[in-house]
Amino acid sequence: MEDDYPMLTKLESACSDLKTLLSSSANLQTDLTKLDTNFNGLQETLNVASRRLAPLHSLSIASKALETRINRAVSPALVLIDGFKISESLQRKLVDISSKLSVQKSETRRLRLLIKYVDCVDKLNIAIDLISQEGGPAIQRLQEVVEFLSRTKATDQFRTHRLRETLVTLKMLYETEVDSMKFDGLLDEALLNLQDEFEGILHQLRHHNIGVEDGGDDDGGVAAGVADLGTEMEVEVRYKRAAKALMRLNPVYLRTYNPEEIDQMEWESLETSISLWIQHFELAVKTVFVSEKNLCNRVLGNIMDGVIWQECFVKIADKIMAVFFRFGEGVARSNKEPQKLFKLLDMFDSLEQLKTEFSEIFEGEAGADICSRFRELEKLLVHASTKVYWEFGLQIEGNQDGLPPPQDGSVPKLVRYAINYLKYLTTDNYSEPMAQVLRTEQIWKAGTLLKPTENLLKEAISNVMEALQRNIESKRSFYKDKVLYHVFTMNTYWYIYMRTRNTELGKLLSEHYMRKNYKVVAEEAAYLYEKQAWGGLVRLLDKEGTNDEGIEAGAKGKIEAFLKGFEEIAQRHTSRYSIVEADLREQIKEATVKLIVPAYSDFLDAFSTVLAVKSYSSPESIEGLLGEIFSGNGRNSVMGSRQRELKERSEGRKSISSDIDQMPGRRSVGRFQRNRSNTSDL
Secondary structure: OOOOOOHHHHHHHHHHHHHHHHOOOOOOOOHHHHHHHHHHHHHHHHHHHHHHHHHHHHHHHHHHHHHHHHHHHHHHHHEEEEEEEEHHHHHHHHHHHHHHHOOOOOOOOHHHHHHHHHHHHHHHHHHHHHHHHHHHHHHHHHHHHHHHHHHOOOOOHHHHHHHHHHHHHHHHHHHHHHHHHHOOOOOHHHHHHHHHHHHHHHHHHHOOEEEEEEOOOOOOHHHHHOOOOHHHHHHHHHHHHHHHHHHHOOOHHHOOHHHHHHHOHHHHHHHHHHHHHHHHHHHHHHHHHHHHHHHHHHHHOOOHHHOOOHHHHHHHHHHHHHHHHHHHHHHHHHOOOOOHHHHHHHHHHHHHHHHHHHHOOOOOOOOHHHHHHHOOOOOHHHHHHHHHHHHHHHHHHOOOOOOOOOEEEEEHHHHHHHHHHHHHOOHHHHHHHHHHHHHHHHHHOOOOOOOOOHHHOOOOOOOOHHHHHHHHHHHOOOOOOOHHHHHHHHHHHHHHHHOOOOHHHHHOOOOHHHHHHHHHHHHHHHHHHHHHHHHHHHHHHOOOOOOOOHHHHHHHHHHHHHHHHHHHHHHHHHHOOOOOHHHHHHHHHHHHHHHHHHHHHHHHHHHHOOOOOHOOHHHHHHHHHHHHHHOOOOOHHHHHHHHHHHHHHHHOOOOOOOOOOOOOOOOOOOOOOOOOOOOOOO
């Protein structure tokens, strides 16, 4: 049957397979549904785990960063500690070699030990230098980490405390031990031992007829015998000993020698540095180099008829002197500010005092170069000193203070500064060095001295005084107020005269010169001030011009105009004018009282029959008010009460306005008179 219907059989088979496939698909769908459910559950579990692990992950990252930061800070500290360990090991080795040297008699073995000793000293010096250079940054980094941990609480308190204790210990060790290791420790002792060994070797060479070969007179033998004397290594040893003696003075300022660096220094620091330079330069020349020269002479003086030792000494001194010269040259080449003049003169004077001794110490051909540099430094100081002084005069001439004249007519700061500057320059400490500088400068320029030294200094001072006078004339031209113009003039010229009389500056310029150029000008200005400020008031009290028909009205009008004008002038004096010098103010007051009070009193007496005299200020009151105007202390408050008194007394009467500068009247006859003699006093 099946053979008859083959297609039916295939269809049944395919149907069966299809049912099986559908059944499998259904089962697969069920499995996939279960798998999806399980996957969702697993994903939720993973999310929960991830959320729980996130803080741990952040903590791990923070711990890694903290570990890196701590390691970065601790590593230099560990290197520093290793440096101390190496230094300690080398010091023990030095002690061991030194003990062996002290008992060793064989020259060959001593030489080998000395080579090891020198090598150990060199390594110890390197180790100490490394500690000195790396110690500061290492401690700084460690301190930053301790502060970070204390601030952020990134670790427990116990570990932070231990780290802080380590920092304190390391810092104390560094601060207390490094300088000791450099200058007072075993390294210093080792260098002294090497010095003794070196001097011993030189002593042996001295007594073995160095330079003489047995069996011949060949010059080549002499050259071979002295070829090793004064080598770089030998000179370096002595240089370090001499330099160390000066380093104990702590000349840190010598590291700054470029003019640009010097210009950036605070003036107080530079002034101190120059003073130290002068002291240390003198100490180096008179003490350190004298001792070093004597040592070289004793050890090497008999070799080659004394040819060798001077060369060795100059090699030792040259490096040290170069440092001093560089600083001095830097100061001389720096900006030419006025206040530097006195320190430049100090430096020049110190070199002048050392010149003879310096030439003796560095005598001969060996010291020619160092003496040449000494003279070059002196030349720079001469040029710098003269340039500072002449530029100071030019600054005064050009009014480069950039300030207007004082609003109250007082003495300008530039005048005060210039007078004190010149007074200080003409004192015993600086007049001779300044004169010598000017003389030297002129000789270099002209090839000869054209004028006596005293005349040179006097001419230089006079030039600056004349420049100052032109500066004053320029300043006073700015005043529009005529009274203020004369107040400024008499204040300034009187100040110059009084501050220079009986001083070295006044003696140098002469009393005649000071009277003619300053005292007389001040007197003339005082006379013009009195005429301009108070003369108009006196003219208001002129008794002429009051006819018989209007005597009462005329007298009343004049006295009221006088009182009103007096009040206005008094107000200007208390608010706008200043006479600072007490002696000048007192004399101006006396002259003004003699000018005003008698005229006022005469006027009241002349018209006492037509005026109610008691209703006006008395002459004594006017005199008292003038005293307050020129008292110089607390004038404003006192003037206010006095002015109110005048106002109350004249209240209700007609006010008369007057131009006191243009009204005719008699000439002022106070103490100040035009064209007075030069011998008169204010």
